[in-house]
Amino acid sequence: MNAASRLPLVELEQVNARYENEIVLENITTSIYPSELISIIGPNGSGKTTLLKIILGIIKPSAGRVRLFRHYNGYTPVHIGYVPQHILYDPAFPVTVLDVVLLGRVKSGFSRLQKKDTDTAMNVLDMMGMKHLAEKGFQDLSGGQRQRVLIARALAGEPVLLLMDEPTANIDRDAEKEIYTLIRELTRTMTVVLVSHDLGVVPKISTRVFCLNRNLKFHETTELTGDDIRSLYQETMDLVQHSHSHDEQDLPGKGWCGS
Secondary structure, eight states, rough: OOOOOOOEEHHHHHHEEEETTTTEEEEEEEOOOOOOOEEEOOOOSHHHHHHHHHHHHSSSSSSSEEETTTSTTTOOGGGGEOOOOOOOOOTTHHHHHHHHHHHHGSSSSSOOOOHHHHHHHHHHHHHHTGGGGGBBBBSOOOHEEEHHHHHHHHHHHHEEEEESSSSSTTTHHHHHHHHHHHHHTTTTTTTEEEEOOOOTHHHHHHEEOOOOSSSSEEEEEGOOOOOHHHHTTTSSSEEEOOOOSSTTTTTTTTOEEEO
């Protein structure tokens, strides 16, 4: 089904954002539809994380309007999952993997967790292949394992929209491949918006790519070209087809990266 024939989950209309006197986002107008996997690419400081936080409601736009789920009764902002780029935690604090995931079941303020919350958390950990580590200290995990736990925390809230800010940053190549495979599988049950610098993989797994550098252009992945990437990053790049060590059968399509 073409995205244009469905009702959008998220609508952004002429959204602007600024920090003090600096314009970060300007005239962002687009919609996000069910079952999409949208990747957002752009240079550092281009407003990618800001755009996610505007959708989340963490940051208010300086102009424009954001509409969430207006066509879908029963959905509210608590149905948005978020995987941040960085998480601040005290390695000396004794928090288990299960504790971290259960945080995704807390909707607002203080709420008493029930057995169904624990059951949901354990089911999500099982889906992540992390159930056997539920009682292990979060600080004792590898980078890839921590990232799986953070994704599990977001999924524990049973989102219909999942926002992920560079979920493969600072993890090794094998863990990265596993995360990308997982992300693609998640789109069977939810919409995913992914911020990534990985130009070798993004076009392979995405339905659309948002090119962001203060302004926004979006492309079907089959339409994304080397010239689009050069224009976005505003620098000379030699672009080559690049499988990024992923199985071409697993990640079909064309990908580009600078060399």
